[in-house]
Amino acid sequence: MADVKKIAVIAGDGIGPEVVAEAIKAMKKTEEVFGYGFEFEHGLFGGIAIDEKGTPLPEDTLAMCKRSDAVLLGAVGGPKWDNNSKELRPETGLLGIRKALGLFSNIRPANVFDCLKEASTLKPEVLEGTDLIVVRELTGGIYFGEKFRREGENGQEAVDTCVYNVNEIERIVRQAFEIARTRSKRLASVDKANVLETSRLWRETVIRIATDYPDVELEHVLVDNCAMQLLRRPASFDVIVTENMFGDILSDEAAMLTGSIGMLSSASLGEGAFGLYEPVHGSAPDIAGQGIANPIATILSVALMFRLTFGYHDAAEAIERAVKEVLDAGHRTGDIAVDKSKAIGTTAMGDLIVNAIRK
Ligand code: IPM
Ligand code: MG
Numbered sequence: 524m525a526d527v528k529k530i531a532v533i534a535g536d537g538i539g540p541e542v543v544a545e546a547i548k549a550m551k552k553t554e555e556v557f558g559y560g561f562e563f564e565h566g567l568f569g570g571i572a573i574d575e576k577g578t579p580l581p582e583d584t585l586a587m588c589k590r591s592d593a594v595l596l597g598a599v600g601g602p603k604w605d606n607n608s609k610e611l612r613p614e615t616g617l618l619g620i621r622k623a624l625g626l627f628s629n630i631r632p633a634n635v636f637d638c639l640k641e642a643s644t645l646k647p648e649v650l651e652g653t654d655l656i657v658v659r660e661l662t663g664g665i666y667f668g669e670k671f672r673r674e675g676e677n678g679q680e681a682v683d684t685c686v687y688n689v690n691e692i693e694r695i696v697r698q699a700f701e702i703a704r705t706r707s708k709r710l711a712s713v714d715k716a717n718v719l720e721t722s723r724l725w726r727e728t729v730i731r732i733a734t735d736y737p738d739v740e741l742e743h744v745l746v747d748n749c750a751m752q753l754l755r756r757p758a759s760f761d762v763i764v765t766e767n768m769f770g771d772i773l774s775d776e777a778a779m780l781t782g783s784i785g786m787l788s789s790a791s792l793g794e795g796a797f798g799l800y801e802p803v804h805g806s807a808p809d810i811a812g813q814g815i816a817n818p819i820a821t822i823l824s825v826a827l828m829f830r831l832t833f834g835y836h837d838a839a840e841a842i843e844r845a846v847k848e849v850l851d852a853g854h855r856t857g858d859i860a861v862d863k864s865k866a867i868g869t870t871a872m873g874d875l876i877v878n879a880i881r882k
Contacts, residue, residue, distance in 0.1 A: 527560035528833060531591035533568035533584060536613065537806025538816035538869075539597025545818035545873030546595060546825050549845075552880045553829075553838040564591065568620070569599025569613035569806075579616025585623055593832045594624075594799040597821065598806035622662050626791035626799055627691065628698050629659040629770065630827075633777040633787060638850050642859050643782030645754065650780060652758040656706070657777050658699040659770025661791055663691045664721070666767045687721045687766065692728040698792075699764035700736040706761055709740045713749045713765035713773065725766060746773070753777060778803050785817030785858040788824035790831050798832045800824040814868045817856040819846055822876055837882070845879035 532547065534540040550561050566584035573579050579599070588594050599613040609615055620626075634654040640647045668684035696712070703710040712729045714722035726743060733741050744752065746769045753760065753773065757780050765773060778784045787803040802820030810816055826842040829835035854875055857866040867875075 527562050528593065529591040530561050530563050531584075531588045531594045532563050532565045533588070533594065534565070534597040535569040535599040535806065536571055536601050537598055537808045537811040539569075539599065539806055541811075541814065541816050541869050542802060542818040542821040543595060543597040545869060545876075546821040548873055548877050549822050549825055549842055549880065552877045553835070553841065556841065556880055556882060557835070557838045559833075559835060559838060568596070569616055570601050570604045572616065573604060573607070573611050573613065577611075579611070579613050580619045580623075585620065588620065588624060588799075593797065593828050595821075595825070595828070596799055596801035598802065598804065600806050601808040601811075603808075618666060620799070621791060622667065624791075624797070624799065625662070625793040627660060627662045628695055628792045629657075629661040629774075630702070630790045630792065630831075631657045631659065631770075631774040631777070631787065631803055632789075632827075633657065633774075633781050635781050636783070636786065636847070636850060639781070639783050639786070639859055641782075641861060643780060645757075645780060645782075649755075650757060653760075653780055655757065655760040655777060656702060656762050657770055657774040658695065658702060658762060658764045659774055660687075660691065660695045660764075660766045661770075662767075663687050664767035685719070685721050685768075687724060689724060689728055692725050693732060694794075696729050696732050696764055697735075699762055700732065700739055703739045703762040704736065708738055709742075709761035710736075711742050711744050711749070711760055711763045713744050713746050713763055713769055715746050715769070716743070717745060721766070729764075749773060750776060753780065774803070783817075783859045784820075785856065786819050786823065788820050788827050790824070790827045792831065796832045798828065800828040800832075814870060815857050815866070816869050817858050818869050818873045819856075819876070822846065822873070838880075841880050841882065842876075845876045845881075848879045849875045 534543040566587045665685040668686045716722040716726040784804045791799040826839040829839035860866040
């Protein structure tokens with residue numbers, strides 16, 4: 524057996540625990556089939572941690588993540604905590620864990636599954652061949668800049684500051700160039716350099732680093748234009764790199780091209796192999812506890828973990844193949860089913876995929 528990898532599991536809120544359970548089943552199947560070994564440790568995070576421990580990111584959960592090789596996250600949040608003060612919001616825990624674990628790079632692939640093309644709101648001929656990755660800076664910019672309120676001449680004012688230093692830009696841009704190199708060698712850097720100073724530093728840095736990657740074709744796209752081009756010519760994008768808030772918005776837009784947010788995985792990485800893996804979708808409180816959530820995004824997040832953190836390419840491929848096989852056979856959870864009356868539940872979908880994992 525290969526050395527045992529420590530997996531920190533933070534299932535979180537809403538459908539988080541349901542989808543994470545299926546992903547763990549898939550990991551256990553790869554232990555049998557490929558001889559890998561995993562040790563799972565569970566911790567509280569998000570709304571449930573607020574309820575039980577009075578904070579969204581308890582110290583022991585963070586410590587558990589720090590001593591693990593990778594983190595598997597379900598989802599956090601829900602209406603119950605929406606009106607809480609900032610310190611007692613699940614989202615604050617999410618930003619806190621990204622920062623505390625040094626996860627500055629968020630990778631969100633958006634690829635259109637052929638058999639699910641009809642699920643998108645876009646025309647199939649526009650989507651044809653869409654397979655892109657949004658690389659989002661995750662620990663800087665307006666999310667983490669100073670924020671405060673003050674009394675102004677015309678009443679209360681609120682201030683959010685956006686700060687980027689050149690090192691923060693450089694490390695994420697280099698990573699995006701490296702990823703582009705492993706794919707079709709096209710990189711779109713997205714900014715708002717016609718208005719924002721942080722974007723001007725971003726663009727200067729990208730241009731400087733590009734000289735190290737002459738084999739990668741680079742385009743600079745203003746963020747508003749990018750939002751438009753994503754709908755108009757999605758297939759022409761390969762890797763998109765951008766700052767934190769632009770990446771937040773564009774990755775949701777990119778996800779929707781596929782028509783099936785229940786299918787999309789993501790990775791958050793730092794300097795080394797360690798990473799945090801989670802589905803792009805949220806905690807879906809409206810369907811939580813009903814056993815109908817789509818577990819595929821979380822299962823595919825495991826495939827990403829195998830590839831990016833452990834280099835277990837055989838098992839990653841086996842999982843991706845299993846998902847495709849099950850979808851090609853026509854099995855659907857409610858979110859991606861055309862005929863909702865034939866939809867299957869979370870565990871049924873998980874079981875089908877697990878059974879299809881083979882060498
Ligand atoms: C995401 C989410 C988070 C973000 C929220 C929940 C804080 O939208 O991961 O994209 O804005 O980063
Ligand atoms: Mg978001």
